[in-house]
Amino acid sequence: MNYEATRRSVDPFESGLSRGSGTYLVWEDLTVVLPNLGNGQARKLLRGLTGYAEPGRIMAIMGPSGSGKSTLLESLAGRLSGNVIMTGNVLINGKKRRLDSGIVSYVTQEDILLGTLTVKETITYSAHLRLPNTMSKEQINGLVEGTIIEMGLQDCANRMIGNWHLRCISGGEKKRLSIALEILTHPQVLFLDEPTSTLDSSSAFFVIQALRNIARDGRTVIFSVHQPNSDVFALFDDLFLLSGGEAVYFGEAEMAVMFFSDAGFPCPSRRNPSDHFLRCINSDFDVITATLVKSQRNHGIPTSADPLINLATTEIKAMLVEKYKCSEYAMRARRQGGKRRKILIPQGPWHIGWKVFLAALKYFAQSKLEVLARGQQREGIDGKEDKERD
Numbered sequence: 001m002n003y004e005a006t007r008r009s010v011d012p013f014e015s016g017l018s019r020g021s022g023t024y025l026v027w028e029d030l031t032v033v034l035p036n037l038g039n040g041q042a043r044k045l046l047r048g049l050t051g052y053a054e055p056g057r058i059m060a061i062m063g064p065s066g067s068g069k070s071t072l073l074e075s076l077a078g079r080l081s082g083n084v085i086m087t088g089n090v091l092i093n094g095k096k097r098r099l100d101s102g103i104v105s106y107v108t109q110e111d112i113l114l115g116t117l118t119v120k121e122t123i124t125y126s127a128h129l130r131l132p133n134t135m136s137k138e139q140i141n142g143l144v145e146g147t148i149i150e151m152g153l154q155d156c157a158n159r160m161i162g163n164w165h166l167r168c169i170s171g172g173e174k175k176r177l178s179i180a181l182e183i184l185t186h187p188q189v190l191f192l193d194e195p196t197s198t199l200d201s202s203s204a205f206f207v208i209q210a211l212r213n214i215a216r217d218g219r220t221v222i223f224s225v226h227q228p229n230s231d232v233f234a235l236f237d238d239l240f241l242l243s244g245g246e247a248v249y250f251g252e253a254e255m256a257v258m259f260f261s262d263a264g265f266p267c268p269s270r271r272n273p274s275d276h277f278l279r280c281i282n283s284d285f286d287v288i289t290a291t292l293v294k295s296q297r298n299h300g301i302p303t304s305a306d307p308l309i310n311l312a313t314t315e316i317k318a319m320l321v322e323k324y325k326c327s328e329y330a331m332r333a334r335r336q337g338g339k340r341r342k343i344l345i346p347q348g349p350w351h352i353g354w355k356v357f358l359a360a361l362k363y364f365a366q367s368k369l370e371v372l373a374r375g376q377q378r379e380g381i382d383g384k385e386d387k388e389r390d
């Protein structure tokens, strides 16, 4: 079946779903704190992050384990757990987000699927449950077919998902199925927590390529990723690099290599950029080195001719964070966020406020004129009646 034709003929937006012209997401000074609950100090999980995400592009949030990737995603998607406190702004098209708006979808790290259903059955059941009942059965079926094709699930559409004792579809297919379930309702912003974890390189490449296609359809896609290979990294449009809840870099993914190089930590020519970034900022390497030095088996510790790489990662990270704070990239993040706000705020509540004010003014002016006209008419009639009486 021709997918474009299918999609055009069963456009769900004509049947009740809303379509926007793209969603800009801006976050400013985002801080998440785990408060002091009697013992110990309050802990900052995210430290004043600023950034923005645009429709048509995919953004990878990258960083070592525990750096705050999931926390950032949850903050942006409004899914933070109740035991933490968030400050700062998250704006969707210049407005504070409304969680019930239905424009945001979130794909969790774990795939929650029923193993005894086939791929197509799963998508069909979900479509019937979640799509508006103004859509006909044919339209829903057309959309299901379109989604299967969009996520490259044709080959396994009629295979069972499987479970721990019945292996059927692969991990990559499961992940693409989880994404398919979320894109059924055409969310404007799609969040995914580690969509490539546990996948081999080709499956990871397929998943990220599918996300790129979704984004090119006018949607905003943000996902966390741990350590992608160079082919996968080359697919990213934007990169938010985190370490210990702090921004190390935010900007176009392809410019990150130049940022590291300018900061004095150039990526060796034969190294995968994401390996290099994490080698520079993952403080776990300090712990490993210290443990190895203390242990008996310390003769195999790798050293580098590059003196900077021999610095402790905590020092490298601190230098990079400082460099980023006063870099053109950080300034652009603040500028762009502000720009998005200015452009988009006229469509927000102020704009509606002015509209209401002008409409009220027009109404009062009109009713005043009517009263005056009625008064003049009345005067005319009274004058005529007076003359006739005379």
Ligand SMILES: Nc1ncnc2c1ncn2[C@@H]1O[C@H](COP(=O)(O)OP(=O)(O)O)[C@@H](O)[C@H]1O
Pocket: 034, 045, 063, 064, 065, 066, 067, 068, 069, 070, 071, 072, 081, 083, 084, 224
């Ligand atoms: N709700 C929470 N309560 C307590 N600690 C949390 C909570 N959310 C995150 N953390 C802590 O914040 C740190 C960052 O977590 P997370 O965002 O999951 O990291 P990542 O996704 O980069 O591995 C971790 O040390 C984690 O234990």
Ligand SMILES: [Mg+2]
Pocket: 069, 070, 071, 193, 194, 224
């Ligand atoms: Mg995580």
